Amino acid sequence: MNVTVIGAGLAAAHVVTELRAQGYEGDLVVVGEEPHAPYERPPLSKGLLLGSAEPDSVFVHPRDWYDEHGVDLRVGTTATAIVRERRRVRLGASELAYDRLVLATGATPRRLAMADASGAPVHYLRTLDDALRLRDRLSGRVAVIGAGWIGLEVASAARQAGAEVTVIESAALPLQRVLGDELATVFADLHREHGVDLRLGAEVTAIEHDGGRAVVHVAGAEPVVADLLLVAIGVTPGDGLAASAGLATDHGVLxxxxxxxDDPDVLAVGDVALHDHPVLGTRIRVEHWDTAIQHGKHAARVLLGDDAPYTRLPYFFTDQYDLGMEYVGHVDAQGYDELVVRGDLAAREASVLWLRGDRVLAGLHLNDWDAIDPLRAVVGGPASAAVRDPSVPLADLA
Structure with a gap:
């Protein structure tokens, strides 16, 4: 069996690592557009920007690991088409045969046309090279459009580097859709306490270039002038190759x-996979580190004949200033009925559970590093009287 992986990110690295760990001895090819071997993305908006991590520390394996383990790693190479009827991947003028194919094509930052057309110093953060360019420019006045995880983590790093930071967000609170109002307020307060000019419910009407600076016009407010403008308004899954090959897609590969x-010889993992999650009972596409790793490992086992479903719940984490957070589970578009808080949200030392009906949908902790294992044990289970009672220690629920 010849296994080819398109995409050379974290998920791809764990596909081939797990295949070799499970004793697979066949051919392995990994094709990636970036010039780098697979690396981890969380440090790009955290340690690498803060200067606490060096570029070499982000790689999953040293480059020679791939040669030593018989992995044909083709970086700086673009897959242009999948010819499923002949089991071929086109690489420009050449073709690559496969028996089984794994799509790990990730996602790309959503572009803001008015920013790109302005001629202003506009940045996006997705790749290692993006992060290195940003790290060298986190000074002076920095503006961030978008108060999601990437936007807030870059704002935190920029403030810690001494920059003046303005964050512009169209929603009423940062992370409002993901966390709900009460937890989103915690992050709004956190950034304001650290000197961020947080502009919420703000509509960007125009962006101009003036003397090497970006001038961001906001409806009903004074313009924001910045030496550097980061656009962080989400990502678009890289499902175009799959769609062109006739695979089922819907803002992700189904x-x-x-x-x-829907092709038995093709799997999809990581950011691009729109997964029919058997525990959550819905399709979900997760853009986080843990899912990329675990999808990669699971796909490898599927390739080797394992029919078990992927049941792990989504997990992600963030570090901003002195706040560390871990989250497990998923609150879908139906929302939640009840929020159970153990600890002190104002002091940012707490654990939180989201409930709907008789189920625990999700949980997180703020600076409570003993909480993640009990949270994993509770999330997805019944919302019992003890779960609903904040006086019952979280550890007693596991």
Missing amino acids: VDAGLRT
Whole structure:
């Protein structure tokens, strides 16, 4: 069996690592557009920007690991088409045969046309090279459009580097859709306490270039002038190659519970996979570090004949200033009925559970590093009287 992986990110690295760990001895090819070997993305908006991590520390394996383990790693190479009827991947003028194919094509930052057309110093953060360019420019006045995870983490790093920071967000609170009002307020307060000019419910009407600076016009307010403008308004899944090959897509590549596409010889993993999650009972596409790792490992086992579904719940984390947070679970568009808080949100030392009906949908902790294992044990389970009672220690629920 010849396994080819398109995309050379974290998920791809764990596909080939797990295949070799499970004793697979066949051919392995990894094709990636970036010039780098697979690396981890969380440091790009955290340690690398803060100067606490060096560029070499982000790589999953040293470059020679791939040669030593018989992995044909083709970086700086673009897959232009998948010819499913002949089991071929086109690489420009050449073709690559496969028996089984894994799509790990990730996602790309959503572009803001008015920013790109302005001629102003506009940045996006997705790649290692993006992060290195940003790290060298986090000074003076920095503006961030978008108060999601990337926007807030860059704002935190920029403030810690001494920059003046303005964050512009169209929603009423940062992370409002993900966390709800009460937890979103915690992050709004956190950034304001650290000197961020947080402009919420703000509409960007125009962006201009003036003397090497970006001038961001906001409806009903004074313009924001910045030496550097970061646009962080989400990502678009890289499902174009799959769609062109006739695979089922819908803002992501549709996969079943075991990460298989509608072609039995093709799997999809990581940011691009729109997964039919058997525990959550819905399709979900997760753009986080843990999912990329675990999808990669699970796909490898599926390739080797394991029919078990992927059941792990989504997990992500953030570090901003002196706040560390870990989150597990998923609150879908139906929302939640009840929020149970153990600890002190104002002091940012707490654990939180989101409930709907008789189920625990999700949980997180703020600076409570013993909480993540009990949270994992509770999330997805019943919302019992003890779960609803904040006086019952979280550890007693596990």
